[in-house]
Amino acid sequence: MKLKHKDDVKAVVDMTPMIDCVFLLLVFFMVSTTFNKQEADISFALPGTAEQSDSVEIPDEQIIQITENGNVFLNDLEYDAPTDSDMPELVKTLILFRQTADANQVPAMITIAPEDNVKQQRVVDVLNACTAAKIANVTFAVGSEDEEI
Amino acid sequence: MKLKKQEEPEASVDMTPMIDCVFLLLIFFMVCATMSKVDQTPEVVLPIAPKAAIPDDLRGRGVVNIVPLGTPVGGGATSEDTPFIIYGQVTDEPGLVKAISERRATEPELRIYMRVDRNAEFKIVKRAIRACANAGIFDIIFGTFQSASAGGGS
Numbered sequence: 019m020k021l022k023h024k025d026d027v028k029a030v031v032d033m034t035p036m037i038d039c040v041f042l043l044l045v046f047f048m049v050s051t052t053f054n055k056q057e058a059d060i061s062f063a064l065p066g067t068a069e070q071s072d073s074v075e076i077p078d079e080q081i082i083q084i085t086e087n088g089n090v091f092l093n094d095l096e097y098d099a100p101t102d103s104d105m106p107e108l109v110k111t112l113i114l115f116r117q118t119a120d121a122n123q124v125p126a127m128i129t130i131a132p133e134d135n136v137k138q139q140r141v142v143d144v145l146n147a148c149t150a151a152k153i154a155n156v157t158f159a160v161g162s163e164d165e166e167i
Numbered sequence: 168m169k170l171k172k173q174e175e176p177e178a179s180v181d182m183t184p185m186i187d188c189v190f191l192l193l194i195f196f197m198v199c200a201t202m203s204k205v206d207q208t209p210e211v212v213l214p215i216a217p218k219a220a221i222p223d224d225l226r227g228r229g230v231v232n233i234v235p236l237g238t239p240v241g242g243g244a245t246s247e248d249t250p251f252i253i254y255g256q257v258t259d260e261p262g263l264v265k266a267i268s269e270r271r272a273t274e275p276e277l278r279i280y281m282r283v284d285r286n287a288e289f290k291i292v293k294r295a296i297r298a299c300a301n302a303g304i305f306d307i308i309f310g311t312f313q314s315a316s317a318g319g320g321s
Contacts, residue, residue, distance in 0.1 A: 048192075137285065
């Protein structure tokens with residue numbers, strides 16, 4: 019009796035659909051990651067509480083006021099046009115201020131006091147100017163009844 | 168004369184390295200996509216600050232979104248009473264303080280990341296800052312873009 023020769027079935031996996039699928043996913047994730055515009059940080063800190071017994075270095079503090087129209091005042095002097103978002107004059111003054119504070123070995127501090135209707139972009143412009151002048155201690159005057167928190 | 172039968176070599180391309188490579192890319196982009204997932208309200212148009220720094224460490228951040236008053240968002244419209252948006256839901260000042268306090272209980276290093284629209288008024292931001300102070304958070308970050316152009320920040 020003739021034995022039937024058993025065929026060796028070659029194990030072939032067709033990978034084409036999988037590759038199609040993977041490519042599709044790849045393209046999807048690539049596109050979705052580039053859609054997101056990367057966000058950047060501009061930070062400030064609220065003044066914390068200091069222990070009564072701690073000896074506190076009195077920082078050199080300046081207050082920057084922002085009016086509704088976007089005018090920026092430092093020590094009652096107006097700096098830069100309300101439309102100018104780079105604020106070169108303010109940055110120049112702030113750099114001088116920081117250098118003076120550094121020379122006196124006290125921390126340079128900025129308090130920003132915007133009026134209620136000031137747009138966030140203007141506030142960020144001023145924060146940006148502080149960052150440009152490398153002043154790290156920036157805070158906000160936000161208290162009601164002129165009370166700073 | 169016997170003609171030599173021309174052998175047709177089977178055109179087979181080894182696809183294994185390419186598939187390896189594509190898989191690697193796929194995983195890379197998948198991880199990127201999940202990492203950049205934060206509580207973002209798409210209605211917020213961030214202000215521009217060229218000197219802002221792109222952060223390396225995004226952990227420990229609680230996000231508060233603020234849009235100009237009256238802007239309709241997913242979870243309802245913002246109003247004078249409920250101007251803040253957390254995870255797509257509008258909330259008021261006590262709600263914000265509560266949410267931050269609860270989160271701070273589990274994450275003591277919590278920092279607040281405020282995504283404030285460039286046209287939002289400071290009085291709302293002021294209330295949010297006050298809420299943070301009431302919840303015991305003194306470290307606050309404003310979200311910005313480095314440039315006005317679309318695409319990734321430079």
